[in-house]
Amino acid sequence: MADLSVKIGSLELKNPVMTASGTFGYGKEFEDFINLEELGGIIVKGTTLNHREGNAYPRMVETPSGMLNCVGLQNKGVDYFCNHIYPEIKDINTNMIVNVSGSTVEDYVATAERINELEKIPAIELNISCPNVKSGGMAFGVTNEGASEVVKAVRKVYKKTLIVKLSPNVTDIASIAKAVEASGADSVSLINTLMGMVIDIEKQVPMLSINTGGLSGPAIRPVAVRMVWQVAKSVKIPIVGLGGIMNAHDAIEFFMAGASAIEIGTANFIDPAVTIKVKKGINDWLDSHGCKSILDIVGSLKDN
Amino acid sequence: MKKYILDLKVVENSSPHPRYCLLKLTQNSELPEMLPGQFAEIRIDGSKNTFLRRPISINYVDYERNEVWFLVAKVGEGTKTLAEVQSGRTVNVILPLGNGFTPLSSPKQKILLVGGGVGIAPLLYYGKCINDLGAKPTFLLGAKSACDLLELDYFHELGTVYTTTEDGSMGEKGFVTQHSILNQIRFDRISACGPKPMMISVARYAKAAGIECEVSLENKMACGVGACLCCVENTTEGHKCVCKDGPVFNINDLLWQI
Numbered sequence: 001m002a003d004l005s006v007k008i009g010s011l012e013l014k015n016p017v018m019t020a021s022g023t024f025g026y027g028k029e030f031e032d033f034i035n036l037e038e039l040g041g042i043i044v045k046g047t048t049l050n051h052r053e054g055n056a057y058p059r060m061v062e063t064p065s066g067m068l069n070c071v072g073l074q075n076k077g078v079d080y081f082c083n084h085i086y087p088e089i090k091d092i093n094t095n096m097i098v099n100v101s102g103s104t105v106e107d108y109v110a111t112a113e114r115i116n117e118l119e120k121i122p123a124i125e126l127n128i129s130c131p132n133v134k135s136g137g138m139a140f141g142v143t144n145e146g147a148s149e150v151v152k153a154v155r156k157v158y159k160k161t162l163i164v165k166l167s168p169n170v171t172d173i174a175s176i177a178k179a180v181e182a183s184g185a186d187s188v189s190l191i192n193t194l195m196g197m198v199i200d201i202e203k204q205v206p207m208l209s210i211n212t213g214g215l216s217g218p219a220i221r222p223v224a225v226r227m228v229w230q231v232a233k234s235v236k237i238p239i240v241g242l243g244g245i246m247n248a249h250d251a252i253e254f255f256m257a258g259a260s261a262i263e264i265g266t267a268n269f270i271d272p273a274v275t276i277k278v279k280k281g282i283n284d285w286l287d288s289h290g291c292k293s294i295l296d297i298v299g300s301l302k303d304n
Numbered sequence: 305m306k307k308y309i310l311d312l313k314v315v316e317n318s319s320p321h322p323r324y325c326l327l328k329l330t331q332n333s334e335l336p337e338m339l340p341g342q343f344a345e346i347r348i349d350g351s352k353n354t355f356l357r358r359p360i361s362i363n364y365v366d367y368e369r370n371e372v373w374f375l376v377a378k379v380g381e382g383t384k385t386l387a388e389v390q391s392g393r394t395v396n397v398i399l400p401l402g403n404g405f406t407p408l409s410s411p412k413q414k415i416l417l418v419g420g421g422v423g424i425a426p427l428l429y430y431g432k433c434i435n436d437l438g439a440k441p442t443f444l445l446g447a448k449s450a451c452d453l454l455e456l457d458y459f460h461e462l463g464t465v466y467t468t469t470e471d472g473s474m475g476e477k478g479f480v481t482q483h484s485i486l487n488q489i490r491f492d493r494i495s496a497c498g499p500k501p502m503m504i505s506v507a508r509y510a511k512a513a514g515i516e517c518e519v520s521l522e523n524k525m526a527c528g529v530g531a532c533l534c535c536v537e538n539t540t541e542g543h544k545c546v547c548k549d550g551p552v553f554n555i556n557d558l559l560w561q562i
Contacts, residue, residue, distance in 0.1 A: 025531035029548075032307040045533075053542055060526050060534035062356050067526060071533045074543055217355060269356060269527040270347065272398065273309060 002286035003293040004279070006040070006260050008238045009186030011123050011161040013040035013095060013261055016294055017251070017279045020242050020265030021046055021099035021125060021165075022071065023216075026089055033272040038279065040261060041095035043125050044085075047115070048100075049107040051077040055132060056209040061198045066217025066244065067266060068196050070132040070208045073101050078114045090120035099165070101127040105140075105153050112158040122160055126151065126185075129167030129192035131214045141167035141192075144179035155184035163240060166190040166231075168220075173227045174234035181235045189240035189263065190231060191224045216266040218244040225257050232258025232299055246274070248281025255282075258299040307401060307529065308336055311394040315371055317387065320454050324422065325387035326363070327374045329395060335372055338365050339404035340430035341495075341520055341552045344374065345528035347396040351385035358382045359525050359547070361426040361497070362400065364458070372399070375454060377422035401528050402551045405430050405495050406518060411439040416491040417463075418480050418506050420446045420498025426520060427497060428455055431462040440464065442491070444483055446502065450474035481505040491515055495552075507555040508562040517555045521546045 004015035018041035024030060027042045036042065054074025061068050075081070081098070089096050098115050102108035108126065115124055128141035128150055140146040151164055164180045166173055168191035177188050193214025198207040206212070224243025232239055241259030245251050246267045254262050267274045282294065291297060312329035319325050345357040364373040378384045389395060405426070408415060415434060417427040424445050434441045441463040447453045450473035459465045466485045467475030476483050480502060486509065496506040497520040510517030523546040525535035530548030537546050538559045544550065555562065 023527070023532060025529070029527075029529045029531045033309060054533065054536070057536050057538075057543075058524055059536065060524055060532070062354065064353060065355055067356060069526070069532065069534055074533050074536070266526075269532060271309070272527075272529065
């Protein structure tokens with residue numbers, strides 16, 4: 001049995017397997033299938049200052065080895081989260097992490113401040129990379145200045161572990177990661193979805209209500225691995241890798257590329273128990289390769 | 305209700321019609337309790353271009369034979385692949401999902417179950433459950449043509465069956481909402497499943513007549529458990545997940561223009 005524990009800033013994970021925001025609800029949706037406490041962390045649905053209805057239906061279309069979504073951060077707002085959802089999830093014995101999103105810097109700050117007060121939430125994942133909202137969201141994540149501005153402002157009010165989720169819809173993700181690191185982030189998670197589009201050729205209209213959506217699933221995994229590898233060479237803070245992980249093999253690619261932990265997203269839709277299988281598979285691989293700890297393979301890649 | 309991920313064995317996979325398959329699944333241990341109107345997310349193995357599971361409504365549960373049935377319309381690669389699965393193989397399913405139809409409050413209630421096309425599927429099990437309460441449901445089933453009206457023998461065993469076909473090859477010619485039975489009997493409740501235009505016209509009829517009515521929706525979904533928020537329907541309380549808060553909704557809760 002290898003040691004699977006890792007640290008993300010001051011955040012201690014019993015193992016490096018977490019769930020990606022927007023794919024796992026608030027965890028409760030999956031408790032019939034797995035013991036939630038076996039996970040390293042659960043990153044709950046994106047939370048904003050105010051209630052958001054999200055985008056109109058249709059919000060999803062299946063694609064080769066993946067899917068596009070344009071949910072648009074539907075959630076009941078941070079007050080509802082604090083008053084109604086937090087009491088339901090706070091005693092789950094794993095890291096319950098809140099994904100925080102907003103339309104303005106002030107929104108991000110106000111939301112992070114509220115979450116900072118919640119004793120059993122040890123970290124937030126700052127979402128500066130949602131491609132499905134009109135203002136804010138990804139707009140902050142595509143320039144060094146925008147990313148710095150929002151991370152600096154949140155850092156001032158948020159005292160616990162601050163993970164910043166990066167967009168792949170940029171020219172140079174490593175420079176964004178560096179800007180985020182310099183602005184006080186404890187960690188970066190990458191990648192969010194890649195913007196895409198599918199067209200109904202009979203009706204000559206896009207398949208999604210807002211025309212475009214975010215592509216997830218194994219289709220994007222090679223892009224995600226490449227970006228984790230590039231970012232790992234550029235920053236010293238720990239990296240959380242995600243993008244199309246379906247099994248332990250996929251997860252191990254991310255560790256070798258430089259991720260200290262991983263998130264599983266779309267795969268939960270195909271197999272709601274996939275997270276536990278990935279955790280076991282990582283352990284089995286480490287055991288069979290004589291590794292005592294997951295840290296043995298974090299960034300172990302030898303470039304050609 | 306607790307949800308399960310199960311590897312079920314194919315007892316039989318037949319094609320009652322070139323465009324449909326009837327998949328009967330079992331397992332050694334007892335199948336979990338399922339309610340009429342609930343559905344399963346079925347994993348599609350061996351299909352090159354599909355990725356997600358397919359949500360399929362529960363057609364029938366035979367607890368004596370320990371079988372669950374799915375009546376599947378072959379609409380795309382996923383469902384076509386499912387139609388090819390041979391007896392003896394296993395199919396991975398997550399069930400039971402969603403809320404299901406409202407149970408009958410009294411055996412005296414006169415209930416009309418309206419189905420269109422493959423939307424008749426959940427009405428068979430619903431009819432069986434109504435039958436078990438000592439009541440006799442009335443079925444009004446519509447399709448394009450006589451050959452599209454499936455499982456009629458089973459429906460006849462459970463209640464009174466009326467049919468419509470668009471080409472007039474069976475029952476009354478036209479749509480379900482044009483059937484003369486609607487002018488002859490005053491029903492206490494209507495439950496409908498089928499293409500959206502059909503359900504909207506059933507809802508319109510029910511609303512005008514002041515009859516309680518619920519409909520089963522089939523919005524495109526990914527997770528099936530209320531996590532991804534992709535399959536939402538607009539309701540009086542905002543966006544709700546068809547997979548978790550539905551698939552069955554009271555028409556008064558929907559924002560349909562009826």
